[in-house]
Each structure stands twice: as structure tokens, then as C-alpha cells.
Amino acid sequence: MLTHIKQVANHVGESVRLGAWLYNKRSSGKIQFLQLRDGTGYIQGVLLKKNVSPEVWEQATTLTQESSLYVDGTIRADDRAPSGYEMDVTGIEVIQEAEEYPISLKEHGVEFLMDKRHLWIRSRRQAAILRIRSVIISAIQDWLNGQGFTLVDPPVLTPSSCEGTTNLFHTKYFDEDAYLTQSGQLYMEAAAMALGRVYSFGPTFRAEKSKTRRHLIEFWMIEPEMAFVEHEESLQIQESMLSHVVNHVLKSCKTELEILERDTSKLEKVTGSLPRITYDEAVELLNREGMEFTWGDDFGAPHETKIAESFDQPVFITHYPTQIKAFYMKPDPTRPEVALCADLIAPEGYGEIIGGSQRIDDPKLMAERFNEHELSQEDYAWYLDLRKYGTVPHSGFGLGLERTVAWICGLDHVRETIPFPRMLNRLYP
């Protein structure tokens, strides 16, 4: 039986066996320190020359970085250890003496590390990020499941564009053309009419030539869709979901956030309701701040950053002009030139992490929108059916997982939030 490093506190004074990799080694003539990791944690193995057999001592001196080992030894509490525990090593069984490991403990450049991404994820920092990503995913799913949402998986291969705006990855579906999904939303609307409150969690593909710290070609979205939920209630659901996620990560990922040196005081401010600003107010704010901006234009990244800087939490920008938003968004009945929609902009320049809206439920208006946007009513007959057979008010939103992870972790690029990022110029490994 192997003991996990995470559990060593329960084995003080006991002789245990670890399965581990050697991530670093220091030696000083008659004492050797083995830095061990096993995926659950880190511990230092100590060998004193006078206390171990010559064979074990000799074995330890030849070990290379990232060699795989079974290590036997006794667990001891020690104030000098960062984790509070050390292991007095009594035996080492080498599974494999690793070849010269390319990633040293010194600095490396982005291109080098991305080429070695399959090894880079072994590093303490990258492993911490991936662990937080996992916790964020399960926090979202736990919260949604607890609120009566049903997980529904929309297709990845689709016959045509869902929104018709962005570039899709084209492929063949036998003799037909097919595209990788850029959003499951339209299918989720169908699912909401069947199951009430639903959400999807899956990959999304955008063949955009975007090349910034906020963009991936393949990224993961959570897309809830809710029947009988109108704009205001949707916003409340979004803010309580997000604050649940942030609080859960703060509670259960203390070690990981420390490794990342995240300033958690900024996250602790996310406690419930989030600030809101209408598009109109945002335009005023920009003009007041000296940025020229005309009502009716869409915000660019610098505008979003400027707006977000005025708040210390994520902020909803609501009621965008109907003209610049997606065809399915419901116009505000009291003011049809703006839509019942909201983007949630994260602080610290992380950009939009949620985009959502109430959807058009009126079949006539939806038909008009199809004409305006020159969408094929034939191709989308199934979607228009949803407005013919018992249409109801409904709302939904999409949360970009990687931007959310980047913000919570305080990273300067989304490429570190996903195990194997797909980016412009990056399909390997």
C-alpha cells in the first residue's frame, strides 16, 4: 500500500512507502535532500549518510530530476519543512532513472514551455491552476444541480452556424458540410422547453485569428438556459452562481492560491450581488473619462477595461443597443432599441466572462429577425418550432471557463488555464 503525500500528517512516526517523482535534489557531502512530489503534494526526503546503507546512499546520489521512485521512510514532523513534515528515507526503489529533464527550475520562455506543455503541467504552479480549474467546474455543477438544473449535452458537430457571425471550423460529415460548435445555446433553448432549467458544459470552437491573452481557439463554456426566467432573475442567478464559485475556491483551494500568490482580498469582495451599469451609463462613463465613444457602437477591449476599472468586482453591463447584439435577444418592451441582455466584465482586465440575455419568445418577431439577418428559416426550422409549440419567456447565459479560471487564479494569460491550449499557431502537443 502506498501512502499519499497529502495524507502524511496521519502517519507521523510510521514507516510508509510513497510513489513519487524527484523534482529536485540538494546534497551536502553527508546529507541529501530529495524533493518529492506524487501529484497530491510535496515532501522533502532526508538521507543522512551515517544512517542509511551505502547502497541507498549511492542510489540517491545518482538520481536525476523527474526520476520515478518508490521511496520508503519514516514520517517526521519538522518545523523547518514548509509543509510541516519530512520523511527520513530508508530505501529507494528506482522505477526509472529519467533522461535529462528539459525543464529546469530556472526561468523559461513561453514558446519553450508551450512546446513542453506535457511536462510543464508537472510544475507546482501549473498543477495548482489545473486543480483550481477542476474545483471551479465542480463548484459550478454542484451549484446548478442544487438549483434544479439538468445537465444536457448539445452536439459538437453542427450543420451550420448558430449565430452566423464568427468563423467556424469546417469539416465533412460524410457527404455533407459540418462545423464544430461555437455555442450550444440554440439547442439548450430546445432543452429548456423540455426540462425547464438546463445547462451544458463542453468545448467550443472559434476559428478566429485572435491573438491575445484572453483568447483560445478551443475553450469550454457553461451555458445555462432557463424556461420561465426573465432578464432580472437571470442576472440574480448569475451573480449567486459566481459568488458561490468564488467562495468555494477561496475555501477549498487555499494552498493552490498561495502557490499562485493570488491576492485573495480582491476575490473576497465577491459576496452576493454584483454592480450593474447600463450601456447608456457606460457610454457616459467613457465620455466622462475622456474616451470618445458614440452611442450605438460596440465596446472594444480598451473600453471594457476602462469600465471594469471603475469597479472592484465583476460588473454587469446591461441593455446594449439591439442593433449590435445577437438576433435572438429580446428587445426591452419599454424601450425596443435596447435588448434585455448583460455582459459580465471581470475586474483586472480579464474581459467578458459571461454573456447572456432574455430570448425572443414571440414567433413573429423571431421571423422578422431571421429576415433582417438573412438567416435561413429552412435550416433553422427546428429552432423556430420552439416558438410555435408553447413558447414561454426564457433566458440564458454562457460563462467562459478559461477566462473565469484566469481571473480567479490571477493569471496573465488564459493559455495556462487549460491543460493543452489550442491557440493560433499552437496545435502541439
Place this chain on the structure above:
RNA sequence: UCCUCAGUAGCUCAAUGGUAGAGCGCCCGGCUGUUAACCGGUAGGUUGCAGGUUCGAGUCCUGCCUGAGGAGCCA
């Protein structure tokens, strides 16, 4: 697609137009509490590619390739 910046040892980087160097890593030696340990030594180079200017180019010029982060687009 556009703008800006970069490419020199395995890695991170130096080098007025004038003999290509350092730190780390590898290898060898030393050190009884190291925390990216430290100290000494060895090896390691088609300066991204192709042209051009020059007595002489890592350095200047032209083209190309690769990468970076920003714009647009978006989550």
C-alpha cells in the same frame, strides 16, 4: 488581416561594426539542514533562413520564416 517587439550554447540572457561571453542545467570534484542551496572544474556555438553593404556583420540594409501581445472579433 493590421500594428509593435523579439530570434545568439539544452534553458534564460550579454556582447560601440573589430578575438562570441555569463548564469543555470548536464558531467566531475568539495561541503552535515539545504529551500530555484552553495563553492571549484570540464564539455557545450552554422548568432532563425537567404541575399546585400563593408577591409571586417551577432550588430547596418532588403526579403522571408518563427514566436510574443495588442487591434479587429469574441467568452
